[in-house]
Amino acid sequence: MREILTRYGRHNIGFLWLFVEPMLFTTGVTILWTLSKSVHGSSLPIVAFALTGYSSVLLWRNMPARCIGAIEPNLALMYHRNVKAIDIFLARLLLEAGGATISFVTLTLFYINIGWLDPPNDVLTVVEGWLLMAWFGASAAMFLGALAEKSELVERLWHPFSYIVFPLSGAAFMVDALPTSVQKLALYVPMVSGVELIREGYFGQAFRAHYDLSYLLGCCILFTLLALARVATVSREITPE
Amino acid sequence: MIVVDHVHKVYPTRQGDRAILNDISFILARGEKLGVIGRNGAGKSTLVRLVSGAEQPTSGTITRSMSVSWPIAFGGAFQGALTGFDNVRFISRIYQQDYSQNIDFVQDFTELGIYLREPVRSYSQGMRARLAFAISMIIEFDCYLIDEVIAVGDARFHERCAMELFQKRADRAMLIISHDAEYVRNHCNKFAVLHNGDMSLYTKFDDAYEKHMQNMHAT
Numbered sequence: 414m415r416e417i418l419t420r421y422g423r424h425n426i427g428f429l430w431l432f433v434e435p436m437l438f439t440t441g442v443t444i445l446w447t448l449s450k451s452v453h454g455s456s457l458p459i460v461a462f463a464l465t466g467y468s469s470v471l472l473w474r475n476m477p478a479r480c481i482g483a484i485e486p487n488l489a490l491m492y493h494r495n496v497k498a499i500d501i502f503l504a505r506l507l508l509e510a511g512g513a514t515i516s517f518v519t520l521t522l523f524y525i526n527i528g529w530l531d532p533p534n535d536v537l538t539v540v541e542g543w544l545l546m547a548w549f550g551a552s553a554a555m556f557l558g559a560l561a562e563k564s565e566l567v568e569r570l571w572h573p574f575s576y577i578v579f580p581l582s583g584a585a586f587m588v589d590a591l592p593t594s595v596q597k598l599a600l601y602v603p604m605v606s607g608v609e610l611i612r613e614g615y616f617g618q619a620f621r622a623h624y625d626l627s628y629l630l631g632c633c634i635l636f637t638l639l640a641l642a643r644v645a646t647v648s649r650e651i652t653p654e
Numbered sequence: 655m656i657v658v659d660h661v662h663k664v665y666p667t668r669q670g671d672r673a674i675l676n677d678i679s680f681i682l683a684r685g686e687k688l689g690v691i692g693r694n695g696a697g698k699s700t701l702v703r704l705v706s707g708a709e710q711p712t713s714g715t716i717t718r719s720m721s722v723s724w725p726i727a728f729g730g731a732f733q734g735a736l737t738g739f740d741n742v743r744f745i746s747r748i749y750q751q752d753y754s755q756n757i758d759f760v761q762d763f764t765e766l767g768i769y770l771r772e773p774v775r776s777y778s779q780g781m782r783a784r785l786a787f788a789i790s791m792i793i794e795f796d797c798y799l800i801d802e803v804i805a806v807g808d809a810r811f812h813e814r815c816a817m818e819l820f821q822k823r824a825d826r827a828m829l830i831i832s833h834d835a836e837y838v839r840n841h842c843n844k845f846a847v848l849h850n851g852d853m854s855l856y857t858k859f860d861d862a863y864e865k866h867m868q869n870m871h872a873t
Contacts, residue, residue, distance in 0.1 A: 490733055652665075
């Protein structure tokens with residue numbers, strides 16, 4: 414299924430787009446935020462803030478976007494009984510998660526090299542947060558992707574929804590800067606916990622993180638179960654073109 | 655052996671569910687060649703997809719105790735954005751085969767030359783048919799499901815297909831569906847007619863053909 418890679422074709426830099434695209438995105442946002450000295454309520458370096466925030470947005474936003482409508486262009490492949498709906502989803506997820514990860518890592522190294530950024534405080538915590546976010550994104554993506562086979566509404570609604578959730582997702586603010594009453598509410602958005610965890614790993618002591626890991630994990634597990642159930646139904650009902 | 659046991663297939667439509675296949679049962683043993691004829695929309699292709707396992711029956715069971723090909727048709731089973739070579743590689747990989755020798759065979763059989771490096775969606779129907787057929791021949795199955803491959807392509811292609819299928823692989827089982835009764839007569843030893851979701855089996859071609867003709871002219 415790695416063959417899906419070929420979706421980028423054999424033209425010019427081909428599959429390099431996979432991580433160049435998110436890198437451009439993240440860099441753009443970083444520069445914008447740096448220029449506007451975005452109010453994020455602390456003295457933390459803005460570059461690191463933007464990088465951790467925006468990269469994790471890519472994780473949970475792009476994976477569902479790729480999985481919605483993933484089946485249709487591959488319907489012809491379903492002629493082979495050993496190709497299942499879940500294979501197609503997994504292939505796309507791996508690709509997307511891989512792309513986002515490579516972009517995040519490369520940018521971090523690059524910024525450190527040119528001196529915009531200090532190395533992360535605790536790499537393992539960053540990795541842990543990243544993996545949790547990736548899991549969250551993947552399970553949500555599979556669920557939405559399978560659901561989208563049932564109703565086009567999912568596809569139509571996901572785009573506006575992901576934009577609305579973006580400011581709420583913790584990418585552009587820090588929970589610590591919020592009033593205590595709002596902090597509780599913010600943690601109901603599962604992505605916030607993930608981003609906070611990544612940032613704790615990144616900034617270490619300089620940063621007071623607020624997260625609820627069991628809630629994030631719970632969301633992941635719930636979404637994964639729902640996703641697997643939906644995917645199973647979809648593969649039963651699928652009709653090759 | 656393939657055992658199809660009381661299979662129903664229902665598709666949802668805007669006018670409610672429509673039963674396409676209605677209680678179909680038959681057995682296809684090794685080496686047998688079953689030809690299915692029927693009008694457009696009688697459910698022939700659906701039947702083949704169910705037997706191949708690409709689709710699940712609404713009720714009933716299909717048991718496969720020999721290896722069964724995917725439906726060999728002139729279109730499907732390709733990723734249109736990939737090139738011909740990429741498709742060969744992809745299919746070799748999902749059936750766990752070494753692709754380098756497959757590529758030689760495909761090159762030789764399709765005579766597509768440089769077009770094998772172009773995306774499949776730019777192919778003409780005849781080119782697609784050649785590629786589809788060649789790819790289907792690289793994996794050896796006990797039973798081939800053939801869905802009107804022969805409807806497109808020129809005489810040379812037909813000859814080469816017949817050579818690969820009915821001479822080199824004369825010992826395999828086949829399920830052939832076609833509008834072309836003559837084709838079915840020449841290559842099959844069991845016959846079936848699909849009409850309005852019902853299937854009737856015949857051992858003599860003439861009986862099947864007579865029934866088919868009746869269906870054709872019935873309103």
